[in-house]
Amino acid sequence: MTATLHESLFYTESRTRKKSRMRSILRALRTAFPAPACALQHDDPFQLLVATILSAQCTDERVNMVTPALFARYPTPEVMAEARQEDIAEIIRSTGFFQNKSRNIKACCAAIVEKHGGKVPSTMEELTALPGVGRKTANVVLGNAFGVPGFPVDTHVRRITNLLEFTDSDNPEIIERQLCEIIPEKDWTDASHLFILHGRTTCIARRPKCDECGIGKWCPSQRV
Ligand code: SF4
Structure with missing residues (x-):
């Protein structure tokens, strides 16, 4: 490079x-930078996972503008999994690639509900098996939501x-x-x-x- x-x-x-x-x-x-931290606003592993999926090809600032409305409407993986994809897409439109991202978020939440009882898993293997979750996203969640070095x-x-x-x-x-x-x-x-x-x-x-x-x-x- x-x-x-x-x-x-x-x-x-x-x-x-x-x-x-x-x-x-x-x-x-x-x-x-005495206090390095994740710039994506989140209250729990679920919110961080979704925010990180949204941050692909998008600034953290832009993601932070859409997530409050998204999580107010869909506060848990169960509720998000039941949402209409086009409704998710409308809320996250400004983050770009909103069709793909909304499809992945819905499918990811469905898998969390189905395979993990509605709780975001905390291993690299389980996270990367979720739709739309690559190694980078998994490392963000492991390091910032679970305290597992990533x-x-x-x-x-x-x-x-x-x-x-x-x-x-x-x-x-x-x-x-x-x-x-x-x-x-x-x-x-x-x-x-x-x-x-x-x-x-x-x-x-x-x-x-x-x-x-x-x-x-x-x-x-x-x-x-
Ligand atoms: S800004 Fe610093 S780290 Fe980047 S190329 Fe220049 S000297 Fe290297």
């Missing part, structure tokens, strides 16, 4: 040095970890595996939040603010 003239640090840096560089970066990001790889995480040359891949599953090898498990969820916050504020796609970047000294892609 990263166009560099040098050989990527991903290949030249030892595992020990990668871990140490990552530790320094996360420490600096924690100073900049490493969601979204577009910011993918871009920044490529720029930092901690990965040589564009594939979220491969990136997740490579990052989990150099970050302690207890830090996975926070690390994902920190990279997302850094991507929104500083390392912005196509116009990264390298001159004011707090992790620039550890970044092989720094442009100054």
Whole structure:
């Protein structure tokens, strides 16, 4: 992903040095963002799961604008599973891809009711078996609703970890595996939040603010 003239640090840096560089970066990001948290508003695992499905190709701010009305009308998986798909679609229209998303949300809630007694399951295997739930969504729910360490790889995480040359891949599953090898498990969820916050504020796609970047000294892609 990263166009560099040098050989990527991903290949030249030892595992020990990668871990140490990552530790320094996360420490600096924690100073900049002392309370990293999921930006999707939610009160329970069900709401977080639905909000995360809605966040595909959409900003968290936009999702937060539609979820209060959605959950007021459909407060549980049971009620959502019984809803008409077109009614869900109408409420979530502004998040984009609303036909697919409404179909997935309804089917997902039906599966939660049918297979899990109306409770959102708390394992990667069970979550990813639900309609419309991929690994990234499952990791968001595991980490933020159940306290189970997970490493969601979204577009910011993918871009920044490529720029930092901690990965040589564009594939979220491969990136997740490579990052989990150099970050302690207890830090996975926070690390994902920190990279997302850094991507929104500083390392912005196509116009990264390298001159004011707090992790620039550890970044092989720094442009100054
Ligand atoms: S130095 Fe530039 S490219 Fe590297 S992380 Fe910071 S903003 Fe992104």
